[in-house]
Amino acid sequence: MKVVLCGSFDAAEEANWLYALTAAAPDVQWLSLQAARAAPHEVAAAVVANPAPGSLQGFPALRLIQSLWAGVNGLLADSSLPAGVPICRMVDPAMNAAMAETALWAVLSLHRGFFAYARAQQQGLWQQHAQRRAAQVRVLVLGQGEMGGTTAARIQQQGYPVQGWRRGMALAPLTKTADIVINLLPLTAQTRGILNADFFAQLPPQASIVNLARGAHVVDADLIAALDSGHLQHAVLDVFHTEPLPAGHPFWRHPKVTVLPHAAALTDERSASAVVAKNLRALCDGAPLLHRVDVQRGY
Amino acid sequence: MKVVLCGSFDAAEEANWLYALTAAAPDVQWLSLQAARAAPHEVAAAVVANPAPGSLQGFPALRLIQSLWAGVNGLLADSSLPAGVPICRMVDPAMNAAMAETALWAVLSLHRGFFAYARAQQQGLWQQHAQRRAAQVRVLVLGQGEMGGTTAARIQQQGYPVQGWRRGMALAPLTKTADIVINLLPLTAQTRGILNADFFAQLPPQASIVNLARGAHVVDADLIAALDSGHLQHAVLDVFHTEPLPAGHPFWRHPKVTVLPHAAALTDERSASAVVAKNLRALCDGAPLLHRVDVQRGY
Numbered sequence: 001m002k003v004v005l006c007g008s009f010d011a012a013e014e015a016n017w018l019y020a021l022t023a024a025a026p027d028v029q030w031l032s033l034q035a036a037r038a039a040p041h042e043v044a045a046a047v048v049a050n051p052a053p054g055s056l057q058g059f060p061a062l063r064l065i066q067s068l069w070a071g072v073n074g075l076l077a078d079s080s081l082p083a084g085v086p087i088c089r090m091v092d093p094a095m096n097a098a099m100a101e102t103a104l105w106a107v108l109s110l111h112r113g114f115f116a117y118a119r120a121q122q123q124g125l126w127q128q129h130a131q132r133r134a135a136q137v138r139v140l141v142l143g144q145g146e147m148g149g150t151t152a153a154r155i156q157q158q159g160y161p162v163q164g165w166r167r168g169m170a171l172a173p174l175t176k177t178a179d180i181v182i183n184l185l186p187l188t189a190q191t192r193g194i195l196n197a198d199f200f201a202q203l204p205p206q207a208s209i210v211n212l213a214r215g216a217h218v219v220d221a222d223l224i225a226a227l228d229s230g231h232l233q234h235a236v237l238d239v240f241h242t243e244p245l246p247a248g249h250p251f252w253r254h255p256k257v258t259v260l261p262h263a264a265a266l267t268d269e270r271s272a273s274a275v276v277a278k279n280l281r282a283l284c285d286g287a288p289l290l291h292r293v294d295v296q297r298g299y
Numbered sequence: 300m301k302v303v304l305c306g307s308f309d310a311a312e313e314a315n316w317l318y319a320l321t322a323a324a325p326d327v328q329w330l331s332l333q334a335a336r337a338a339p340h341e342v343a344a345a346v347v348a349n350p351a352p353g354s355l356q357g358f359p360a361l362r363l364i365q366s367l368w369a370g371v372n373g374l375l376a377d378s379s380l381p382a383g384v385p386i387c388r389m390v391d392p393a394m395n396a397a398m399a400e401t402a403l404w405a406v407l408s409l410h411r412g413f414f415a416y417a418r419a420q421q422q423g424l425w426q427q428h429a430q431r432r433a434a435q436v437r438v439l440v441l442g443q444g445e446m447g448g449t450t451a452a453r454i455q456q457q458g459y460p461v462q463g464w465r466r467g468m469a470l471a472p473l474t475k476t477a478d479i480v481i482n483l484l485p486l487t488a489q490t491r492g493i494l495n496a497d498f499f500a501q502l503p504p505q506a507s508i509v510n511l512a513r514g515a516h517v518v519d520a521d522l523i524a525a526l527d528s529g530h531l532q533h534a535v536l537d538v539f540h541t542e543p544l545p546a547g548h549p550f551w552r553h554p555k556v557t558v559l560p561h562a563a564a565l566t567d568e569r570s571a572s573a574v575v576a577k578n579l580r581a582l583c584d585g586a587p588l589l590h591r592v593d594v595q596r597g598y
Contacts, residue, residue: 094432097432097433097458098411098430098432101407101410101411101433101457102411104403104407104457105404105407105408105411105413108400108403108404108407109404111400112397112400112401112404112562113562114404114559117558117559117560117562118417118557120560121551121557121558124546124551124552126542126543126544126560127560128560128561128562128565129562130565131397131562131564131565131567133393133396133397133567134396134400154457157456158400158403158453159396243425244425245425247423252420252423253423258417258420259416259420260413260416261416261419261425261426261427262427263411263412263416263427263428263430265430266427266429266430268430268432
């Protein structure tokens with residue numbers, strides 16, 4: 001089987017992926033986009049990471065588009081995607097674990113005041129803050145897919161009361177009692193801009209936001225206003241409207257914002273390649289594909 | 300029963316303790332040190348937190364010295380302590396949990412590069428680091444008492460390989476493979492200065508130190524030299540030779556040092572008071588005292 005690998009990689013990243021994919025699926029003949037264009041009728045599948053729009057046009061035998069990324073909003077925005085070809089998301093246990101680690105780190109940091117202590121160190125200030133118990137810090141996880149579910153379970157295991165929200169549930173009763181909100185929603189028309197002034201106003205005073213999903217979930221100006229008014233305590237942001245976060249964006253230097261470089265959960269090449277190999281095997285065998293995207297729903 | 304409460308409290312702290320202790324042990328008559336001096340023959344027990352040397356002299360009926368602190372090295376250094384009176388340490392499940400939270404936060408921060416990301420944010424740098432799995436980060440916990448044990452278990456539960464060391468075990472085989480060392484030892488003549496140049500040299504390159512026990516466990520100059528040479532990656536320090544950490548101490552501004560204000564595990568007044576009440580009840584009933592200090596051993 002011939003499979004095209006295409007994405008916005010640099011050469012080193014592309015080589016790393018090729019090593020990992022070859023090890024996981026040694027029977028596959030891996031092609032660059034350029035090589036695939038030379039024999040387009042033979043390409044049965046595409047393994048993609050943020051491919052340039054139009055990349056997947058002109059492959060008449062394509063039967064699977066497998067994303068190396070969990071979020072497929074960028075991929076689905078390409079109006080030239082071949083209609084009817086199944087698209088599968090990456091659901092990688094190693095990536096879920098990494099996401100849960102980042103979320104747990106953010107919860108511990110907020111609960112125990114470690115961001116405030118870091119600011120105090122910069123100012124040479126020695127000052128203890130009151131210490132709450134984990135049971136007093138209420139966590140709301142938006143999104144109850146694989147990542148949201150793993151994350152909620154890990155945080156609950158540490159003694160925090162955790163509530164989960166997903167599409168179709170009433171949100172208002174949950175926001176009222178959320179000291180920390182962790183966003184792990186897919187980006188869809190319904191969730192774009194969900195973290196806005198109205199949402200923040202529903203949270204109790206001194207609540208904090210942890211956005212690990214997509215930058216477009218947040219209305220940046222609303223978040224900055226809610227932090228500056230003193231209503232919100234802190235925001236941990238891993239994702240942004242534009243990435244890398246542009247120089248001069250107010251998040252960079254805001255004392256109540258922790259900026260991460262979209263590193264909450266990097267794809268684990270070894271583990272993700274095993275997931276890809278499984279789906280390519282399913283394609284060969286005519287078995288059901290794993291983690292197929294519902295294009296209408298958007299994830 | 301009359302019990303003297305004495306320590307280096309400010310008025311607000313002392314009032315908080317009195318409320319909590321009164322709630323936990325309503326039958327006890329709590330006395331200030333001044334009030335106790337007026338009727339020294341009636342004082343059966345002393346509940347202490349860093350009392351001034353000599354405070355506990357002149358109470359002939361004293362049958363228990365109960366520390367509100369887990370570490371009793373300061374208390375034992377008072378040569379005027381009445382000989383033969385049992386001394387008990389504070390072993391508080393809420394405090395153990397808080398210590399484990401801080402240790403887990405430090406491990407997650409070091410494993411996932413969050414201290415490095417915080418420095419990058421200050422410089423406006425967007426740069427991802429390679430992501431290791433928890434299983435690749437080896438943690439060594441020095442001290443296997445209540446805090447060390449709880450901490451090791453919580454970290455192991457997150458997927459990190461954890462080894463524990465306590466008095467009497469060979470240390471060298473463990474240091475060779477420790478990426479993160481967490482110190483939770485009691486401070487004794489044997490452990491003073493244990494985190495020194497020799498110890499650091501035994502660790503693999505890019506190891507990190509988390510000291511949550513006592514400042515005197517560390518030879519400060521050796522630690523700074525090991526960080527500056529690039530051998531050690533980072534140090535998280537909650538305790539210091541002199542506290543508050545003096546202005547101008549190099550730890551304050553060292554880019555590879557995280558300074559916490561002895562806040563890794565604050566005593567939880569409610570939970571600690573319940574422990575005190577239990578031991579006062581045991582004293583009344585002639586039952587065995589809990590967590591009695593071996594004065595020769597030093598903890």
